Amino acid sequence: MIENRNLILAVVLSVAILLVSDFFFKLTRPAPPPGTQETAEQKQAKQPPNASSTSNIPAPASNLQSRKLNPAIPIPPGSVIQDNTAKTRSTVISKGGRIRIDTPRLRGSIALKGGIIDDLLLTNYRETLDPKSDEIIIFTPKDMNNAYYAQFGWVPNGKFSVPNEETIWQSDSRVMSPERPVTLSWNNGEGLVFKRTYSIDANYMFTITQEVRGSNKDPKTLNAYGLVSRRGTPETTGFYILHEGLLGVFNDTLTEIDYDDIQESGQIKQASVGGWIGITDKYWLAALVPDQNSTNNTRFIYSKQNDIDTYQIDYVSPLQTVAAGVTARAVNHLFVGAKEVRLLDSYEESLGVKRFDLAIDFGWFYFLTKPIFYALLWINNHVLNLGVSILLLTVCIKLLFFPLANKSYASMSKMKKLQPKIMKLRERHGDDKMKMNQEMMDLYKKEKVNPASGCLPILVQIPVFFALYKVLFVTIEMRHAPFFGWILDLSAPDPTTMFNLFGIIPWSPPEFLMIGVWPLIMGATMYLQQKLNPQPADPVQAKIFMFLPLFFTFLLAQFPAGLVIYWAWNNLLSILQQWVIMRRMGLTGKQALQ
8 A cells, every 4th residue: 555655645745736835835925014004994094084185195204104194096185086988098098298108119108197107018019919919008097997007206295296196297308219218397386396207228117217406495305206006906817826916025025915915905015125016917017116225115005996996006215305406316217018037137137126037926946947947048049939948948857857767767667567466465465454564565675665765756856847837837938939730829728629629610619628639648648657657456546546637638728738738748758768667677568557
């Protein structure tokens, strides 16, 4: 029975580590420090009934503990979110003055009303494989129900006017490009002149430089802030191994907050030197990057109005003083775009944004996942096909673990050769479990076989294969990447199904019946690999193991094709290696498959 328990242990641990490790990490991560959370009801109770327009933005860093908390979304006092379902994007954008954004990878506009960045599309990413399909929309105007936008400004420490979401700015240009920054200006009529300069690189990083210059003797103090607001809970992939929601790096530590978590908490605050805070989808990111040398107060916030969920991330920079002839200045950054690993790494180097690559959910095995990803990209640079790169990288990993795998398969082969003798022992001592186990242990000692030695090498390899699994699942480079034949997108499930004879019958089965060619290949290789392993003598165990290939065929049919191809190819390589070892140890083909 020992070899059966070891085999079951290996399978259970493999599946558990593959599917539950990130979920367990989320359950066991430390809770935010006491006093950093506040429920939505508590926040609403604290909100004054007649707040000024400046109370719709974050509180100054120096007064976070003494002042009452502010609303979660920047709306004018006394107003509510209107039902804007009938409003189209083009209708909203056409109203009012705007600054056109024209870059190699982004297009959109900035509203002169409020100076809000609320219209951004990715020019080199499409919704589908069709090159004429719609571009990926990231930011949406704040006057729509699904608004998603970024806003910057100042919080006054006292009674004086600062620009808000209703301010109409004057602009020195109506077009912004990497070569042409845009400067907005506004005079509050009280001795303060505000200027805000927007610039952008050739990718997805904005630089927002805010300045305030005083002209009277009465000094004013104020704080710079930035926020990103998202209205409506987006549809997520639903895989617990992938984080989608709010996140940030504070004092070099990653914090991830799911949408349902922030709905329960209402608000989570933290202070950090540098760092960044953002909202992430599987492939896209909107992130605020404050001054990396100052201590900033950041918040994750949730609120609900008119049955619309609203999520906000924001930060407040340290207090500054403006007197006659003195200019207060704040330089911050905003990233809006695709989560490309090499690009995020470049910003860590050029802007000093620490751990910016953690916007990609590399998971527990970060130290393995990222190097494996770079290895995959390196191979792809030479073969120019990510599917082929997956196959070659899997071969490289198999070669790396060749000695361990050999030891494991050699142990399994010895156990396979002992199967007839073990079966005789069971027939002879079937009613005396203690005697049978004693005889089996004596047999193992005589034949110098360690039943556990076949499992341990496999367990050592699991983190590496899980890291590769993560790479194939979370990286944007897999999105819309073709392989061969009918696989036009490695990030999407195999589009064929055996239930319409792979397209011969003009019928579209329901999703759970979409069992394509590659899932069937994977299931077949899993079945063959299982036949090469020592078979459980217990009929119940044997039936469970016989069911596993069928179970995984249906389970993985809805996974990205790249993952299924990797799994099938890895199984095939393991089968070949195990077959060769068994033949060398004297097992015939019939004995190996029994």
